[in-house]
Amino acid sequence: xxxxxxxxxxxxxxxxxDIQGGQGIRQRLSQMGIHPGDTITILRYGxxxxxILIEIHGSQVALGRGIASRITVEETE
Amino acid sequence: MKIxxxxxxxxxxxxxxNSIAGYxxxxxxxxxxxxxxxxxxxxxxxxxCQCIDLPGTYSLTAGDAAEREARRHLLSGEVDVIINVVDxxxxxxxxxxxxxxxxxxxxxxxxxxxxxxxxxxxxxxDVQKLSGLLGIPVIPxxxxxxxxxxxxxxxxxxxxxxxxxxxxxxxxKDIEETIKELESDLKSVWKEDNKVxxxxxxxxxxxxxxxxxxxxxxxxxxxxxxxxxxxxxEQAHGVASDEVISSERHALAMNxxxxxxxxxxxxxxxxxxxxxxxxxxxxxxxLILAAVFYGFFNFIFGIGGYIEKPLIGIFxxxxxxxxxxxxxxxxxxxxxxxxxxxxxxxIAIVLPYLVPFLIGLSILEDIGYLPRVAFxxxxxxxxxxxxGKSIIPFILGYGxxxxxxxxxxxxxxxxxxxxxxxxxxxxxxxxxxxIIFALVAFLISPNAALVIFALNLLVVAVSxxxxxxxxxxxxxxxxxxxxxxxxxxxxxxLRKSWYRIQEFIVIAWPILIVGSALLxxxxxxxxxxxxxxxxxxxxxxxxxxFSVGTTLIFGLLRKELSMIMLTQALGTSQVLTVMTxxxxxxxxxxxxxxxxxxxxxxALCKEIGKKGALLTILFTLSVAIILxxxxxxxxGIIL
Numbered sequence: 001x002x003x004x005x006x007x008x009x010x011x012x013x014x015x016x017x018d019i020q021g022g023q024g025i026r027q028r029l030s031q032m033g034i035h036p037g038d039t040i041t042i043l044r045y046g047x048x049x050x051x052i053l054i055e056i057h058g059s060q061v062a063l064g065r066g067i068a069s070r071i072t073v074e075e076t077e
Numbered sequence: 078m079k080i081x082x083x084x085x086x087x088x089x090x091x092x093x094x095n096s097i098a099g100y101x102x103x104x105x106x107x108x109x110x111x112x113x114x115x116x117x118x119x120x121x122x123x124x125x126c127q128c129i130d131l132p133g134t135y136s137l138t139a140g141d142a143a144e145r146e147a148r149r150h151l152l153s154g155e156v157d158v159i160i161n162v163v164d165x166x167x168x169x170x171x172x173x174x175x176x177x178x179x180x181x182x183x184x185x186x187x188x189x190x191x192x193x194x195x196x197x198x199x200x201x202x203d204v205q206k207l208s209g210l211l212g213i214p215v216i217p218x219x220x221x222x223x224x225x226x227x228x229x230x231x232x233x234x235x236x237x238x239x240x241x242x243x244x245x246x247x248x249x250k251d252i253e254e255t256i257k258e259l260e261s262d263l264k265s266v267w268k269e270d271n272k273v274x275x276x277x278x279x280x281x282x283x284x285x286x287x288x289x290x291x292x293x294x295x296x297x298x299x300x301x302x303x304x305x306x307x308x309x310x311e312q313a314h315g316v317a318s319d320e321v322i323s324s325e326r327h328a329l330a331m332n333x334x335x336x337x338x339x340x341x342x343x344x345x346x347x348x349x350x351x352x353x354x355x356x357x358x359x360x361x362x363x364l365i366l367a368a369v370f371y372g373f374f375n376f377i378f379g380i381g382g383y384i385e386k387p388l389i390g391i392f393x394x395x396x397x398x399x400x401x402x403x404x405x406x407x408x409x410x411x412x413x414x415x416x417x418x419x420x421x422x423x424i425a426i427v428l429p430y431l432v433p434f435l436i437g438l439s440i441l442e443d444i445g446y447l448p449r450v451a452f453x454x455x456x457x458x459x460x461x462x463x464x465g466k467s468i469i470p471f472i473l474g475y476g477x478x479x480x481x482x483x484x485x486x487x488x489x490x491x492x493x494x495x496x497x498x499x500x501x502x503x504x505x506x507x508x509x510x511x512i513i514f515a516l517v518a519f520l521i522s523p524n525a526a527l528v529i530f531a532l533n534l535l536v537v538a539v540s541x542x543x544x545x546x547x548x549x550x551x552x553x554x555x556x557x558x559x560x561x562x563x564x565x566x567x568x569x570x571l572r573k574s575w576y577r578i579q580e581f582i583v584i585a586w587p588i589l590i591v592g593s594a595l596l597x598x599x600x601x602x603x604x605x606x607x608x609x610x611x612x613x614x615x616x617x618x619x620x621x622x623f624s625v626g627t628t629l630i631f632g633l634l635r636k637e638l639s640m641i642m643l644t645q646a647l648g649t650s651q652v653l654t655v656m657t658x659x660x661x662x663x664x665x666x667x668x669x670x671x672x673x674x675x676x677x678x679x680a681l682c683k684e685i686g687k688k689g690a691l692l693t694i695l696f697t698l699s700v701a702i703i704l705x706x707x708x709x710x711x712x713g714i715i716l
Binding site: 024026027032033036037038044045046048049050051056058059061062063064065066067 | 320
């Protein structure tokens with residue numbers, strides 16, 4: 001079932017389905033190596049609705065919750 | 078010959094650059110250390126080379142000001158050879174930039190840096206194969222130890238001789254067709270002397286890249302016509318045309334990675350992940366953060382205080398001896414006293430705190446702690462309308478406001494850059510930290526100094542809230558790479574610290590000595606009275622000694638001057654004999670916040686404009702007066 005990245009639990013993997021938002025956000029994410037079809041591992045959540053730490057293609061990236069909520073994903077395992 | 082070092086942030090460009098240039102470019106372990114290019118002229122095997130170290134850029138679609146700077150150089154058409162530095166352990170993402178650089182059709186060498194890190198992750202890269210696939214030489218290196226760098230530059234030179242370009246890899250058939258058609262369609266407006274290849278230009282237009290779309294607006298070619306080509310891609314793939322191209326590049330990069338590398342074993346169990354479990358923990362992360370900064374504080378004070386005390390004693394003795402020789406009230410005594418106090422200030426008051434501070438900051442930067450702080454602090458920065466990335470200019474601000482103001486280039490939005498630039502000038506820089514340590518911690522108590530630091534953070538936060546309310550900006554949120562921890566060779570960390578200490582010795586210290594001598598002469602000639610008279614409304618309001626006024630004016634040149642001249646103006650290095658503890662607090666609070674020094678004002682003018690600089694001056698001056706006055710009232714009540 002598709003959901004958004006900020007709804008996946010820690011230590012779970014999810015596949016990116018779509019990125020909602022304009023060219024700006026899409027490009028910033030694609031520069032970090034995040035594209036539809038890629039698999040993201042959720043590493044940890046920051047305190048008090050802080051950012052989410054993810055792993056993508058071997059690098060770690062911190063994403064604010066606002067950004068994460070625009071990434072539609074499907075949990076894979 | 079012009080060589081450009083290009084690559085994604087934090088891949089080691091500056092470390093390689095420094096290996097041929099000497100220590101010229103600051104290196105750290107966080108993305109975006111280089112925000113402005115650094116240039117050097119050097120001789121490599123008899124060739125005169127101009128080598129430029131560019132800010133890191135994730136792609137050629139520029140997002141922030143630092144990336145725009147890199148792109149400007151790469152598109153200038155003046156670069157003879159590009160050294161594309163990549164972090165070998167992050168090959169897929171890095172290759173996406175490599176593919177774009179290849180489209181520029183400039184001779185290029187791929188430098189597979191941090192090859193040891195890739196091996197630790199279990200990634201084996203077939204260098205020969207990758208080189209064949211891209212059509213360019215590929216050299217594995219470890220920049221921090223210098224491994225492979227000689228081979229790299231030999232390859233650069235032979236590329237320059239041969240002018241051999243790499244392959245431009247092809248996209249899917251339908252996209253290639255669209256590119257070809259757009260290319261021939263553009264021929265009518267295409268000038269041969271254009272600085273970038275036609276194919277690159279066409280791809281950028283299909284990506285709807287602002288810079289290039291604006292360029293065709295100056296030609297008879299209509300945007301609507303371009304739009305037809307973009308729509309063709311969009312209809313075929315069901316997503317925006319820029320996404321079509323970026324997905325294609327991503328697929329190409331993945332493909333290259335699969336062909337040229339094998340994952341031979343799962344990543345070795347990495348102690349760094351266990352460390353991050355604690356360092357970025359919801360609760361312990363903040364505890365560690367507090368402990369790190371508290372420890373840092375005690376480290377500086379421990380060393381500085383230990384050295385300051387005996388040195389001041391020795392220099393005081395010298396001044397007394399001098400007085401005996403030259404006679405009190407003689408011009409030669411005033412002059413030599415001024416010079417001596419300037420020298421004392423540097424050796425006994427500034428350096429004991431500055432050296433441990435800069436070494437400590439360099440260690441924190443090089444290990445890679447700062448991005449973790451950004452992660453932890455993001456949620457609080459949101460409360461004041463910013464996001465976590467802005468913590469990096471703030472932390473650099475504790476070193477020096479000038480690089481801190483420049484570091485705002487890593488922020489995406491002009492409004493954020495504007496606000497963070499103003500706020501960083503209120504963070505006490507090394508010079509002001511020295512004042513806080515040498516006056517408050519040393520004379521009153523270390524805890525009083527901690528109070529000043531805490532008060533400072535509170536004021537910066539409140540000011541941030543006020544400024545973001547005045548200049549609202551839709552906040553996209555944090556997107557920040559968190560690099561792996563590194564244990565940098567101690568040599569690099571020390572060289573960086575030395576590079577920064579040198580800045581004090583070569584630039585600031587002479588100013589301190591001259592300023593101190595000048596003040597002594599003014600005192601001798603009785604001129605300083607007029608300046609003090611001019612500042613008397615302020616000193617009177619804050620309840621400070623009349624003679625302190627001059628030091629505040631001189632502090633605008635260099636913040637350290639305020640303190641060094643304080644002893645000069647008061648006529649004794651035993652400050653507490655002529656000023657009460659409350660007065661010392663008021664003075665320090667004022668000096669911590671008021672108008673940034675000249676060098677910072679110049680940096681502000683450049684980064685946020687004259688109006689912004691003026692606003693900063695007025696804002697910080699008002700904050701300083703209000704807070705210093707509040708401190709005075711507070712002490713008036715409790716004492």
